[in-house]
Amino acid sequence: MEKEINILGIETSCDETAASIVANGNIIKSSVVASQIKLHEKFGGVVPEIASRAHIEKIYPVIEQAIEQAGIEKHDIDAIAIANQPGLVISLIVGVTAAKTLSLALGKPLISINHIHAHLQAAMLAEENIELPAIAMVVSGGHTSLYDCENALELKLMGSTIDDAAGEAFDKVAAILKLPYPGGPSIEKTAKNGNPKAIDFPRSMLGDDSLDFSFSGIKTAVLYYCQGQDMKGRNKVDSMSTQEIADIAASFQAAVVDVLVAKTRRGIEKINAKTVLLGGGVAANTALRESLQKMCDSIGKKLLIAPKSLCTDNAVMIASLAYYKYKAGMFADLTLEAKSTS
Numbered sequence: 001m002e003k004e005i006n007i008l009g010i011e012t013s014c015d016e017t018a019a020s021i022v023a024n025g026n027i028i029k030s031s032v033v034a035s036q037i038k039l040h041e042k043f044g045g046v047v048p049e050i051a052s053r054a055h056i057e058k059i060y061p062v063i064e065q066a067i068e069q070a071g072i073e074k075h076d077i078d079a080i081a082i083a084n085q086p087g088l089v090i091s092l093i094v095g096v097t098a099a100k101t102l103s104l105a106l107g108k109p110l111i112s113i114n115h116i117h118a119h120l121q122a123a124m125l126a127e128e129n130i131e132l133p134a135i136a137m138v139v140s141g142g143h144t145s146l147y148d149c150e151n152a153l154e155l156k157l158m159g160s161t162i163d164d165a166a167g168e169a170f171d172k173v174a175a176i177l178k179l180p181y182p183g184g185p186s187i188e189k190t191a192k193n194g195n196p197k198a199i200d201f202p203r204s205m206l207g208d209d210s211l212d213f214s215f216s217g218i219k220t221a222v223l224y225y226c227q228g229q230d231m232k233g234r235n236k237v238d239s240m241s242t243q244e245i246a247d248i249a250a251s252f253q254a255a256v257v258d259v260l261v262a263k264t265r266r267g268i269e270k271i272n273a274k275t276v277l278l279g280g281g282v283a284a285n286t287a288l289r290e291s292l293q294k295m296c297d298s299i300g301k302k303l304l305i306a307p308k309s310l311c312t313d314n315a316v317m318i319a320s321l322a323y324y325k326y327k328a329g330m331f332a333d334l335t336l337e338a339k340s341t342s
């Protein structure tokens with residue numbers, strides 16, 4: 001039997017400090033995620049300086065725990081993978097520095113990983129052979145992008161958001177509705193009791209064949225709905241019934257899901273895709289998962305979605321994708337830098 005390749009993945013791009021050991025790209029030996037939700041919730045969003053400081057405190061305990069839970073020793077690690085882009089530079093830099101230090105100290109190769117590509121790897125984890133061409137959508141707090149996916153390492157950008165990302169829209173609308181941070185899960189929970197047809201919020205399609213996204217219009221529509229065009233109803237949300245709030249959440253969610261599904265369908269038609277991949281934090285949303293499944297079933301396309309536990313930021317997806325770079329001999333060196341963009 002061939003020797004297992006154990007890769008240590010590290011993720012610090014935003015507000016989760018995560019480490020994981022994955023063998024041969026798909027055997028998850030451990031996954032540790034230290035969430036910073038408690039630190040940021042009172043600010044209603046991620047505060048970069050607080051995030052960076054928390055990463056510094058957690059990075060080594062989280063890595064130690066991931067190695068211990070995997071039941072391996074440090075010298076059993078074959079490579080160290082780090083998400084070095086895109087994200088908050090002062091957060092990324094903590095993971096990049098830890099990864100470089102370990103690489104140097106253990107004498108093991110360093111592998112750089114694009115965080116967005118890794119979100120899609122979470123959707124491919126359980127699948128050995130993906131029928132091509134494939135269309136891949138990443139819906140996260142920072143990105144909403146459609147790719148033509150050649151393989152795990154080759155993605156061609158076909159469209160992306162021109163303003164807010166889908167997750168950002170969920171977070172901002174949750175703030176308007178005074179729902180707890182992070183907004184995505186709050187909206188989803190509240191929407192369960194609401195009527196998705198109660199309010200006809202706009203579905204911005206940006207022209208007949210555009211594959212780009214825009215979510216700032218719907219966010220503004222929710223704001224005007226809650227506070228009036230003149231913004232004079234500033235405290236209207238406080239006097240709304242639980243049912244009214246639920247109806248707004250459900251109608252907003254339905255509009256965002258409609259746009260995401262319609263754009264994916266456009267992408268499928270453009271490249272005649274056989275497979276559809278979905279990853280990123282918003283991919284945890286059940287309404288989106290179900291609606292995309294229904295559309296794919298109706299036109300006979302195979303849909304692969306990241307498991308819910310691997311939609312939001314984690315290091316399994318980093319260690320898993322790194323295996324393909326390891327096999328291809330695509331290593332980074334100690335000059336590797338953190339970058340805010342893709």
Ligand code: KG4
Pocket residue numbers: 014139140141142143166167168170171182183184185188280281282283284285286311312313
């Ligand atoms: O991928 P992710 O963990 O971080 C980034 O790379 O940005 O995504 C976080 C985003 C947040 O905006 C969060 O509100 C959203 O994903 N999210 C959801 C759900 N769970 C997380 N949005 C809708 N429904 C959910 N269940």
Ligand code: ZN
Pocket residue numbers: 115119140141280281312313
């Ligand atoms: Zn992410």
